[in-house]
Amino acid sequence: EIVLTQSPATLSLSPGERATLSCRASQSISYYIAWYQHKPGQAPRLLIYDASNRATGIPARFSGSGSGTDFTLTISSLEPEDFAVYYCQQRSIWAPLTFGGGTKVEIK
């Protein structure tokens, strides 16, 4: 199983600040990573797929980067609606798909 470790567990920031979230894989997964946003009581939303591609309708302030084992989700300037939990997910051909434990972005 490929383990995804997200850090930090919690990120306390103010609106307008930059958020940098990390996802590290236990083995190389090329660029096969996605990022989701999840708010309580809502359906999770796909933000980024294949490391750096924004999903349909996702604002440009969300960007993804990385390859191999280290990946980053960046929110360039936090809007009030961006405070949520973010998960990464891998789709490597070598193992069942798995998710990271999540990073909560909270208002400071």
Place this chain on the structure above:
Amino acid sequence: QVQLQESGPGLVKPSQTLSLTCTVSGGSISSGVYYWTWIRQPAGKGLEWIGRIYISGSTNYNPSLKSRVTISLDTSKNQFSLKLNSVTAADTAVYFCARGVGAPNQYYFDSWGRGTLVTVSS
């Protein structure tokens, strides 16, 4: 756009079978190349992929749950379902249904339901 909605009992007794249904609206479950998937999240823990079904009926399950899981499709009702037998308290979780896009065992989820809490307790 497609929407997914989970339904089923919120309380299941230990050793019994958990049964959930996902109703798809805004699109046909039979059209396109999609992998209809169940995912769960125990309280305070991360997301766990349970398994998926394709329109052909082919399934793929998480090895850790494979012996207890069955996912099926009902195209006439635009639904797919989850059965998990011999449940224990460890199966208490929020269960999500989702639509996977990509390759057969390599996909992401572009649509999700809001999730439904299932508690295993006597």
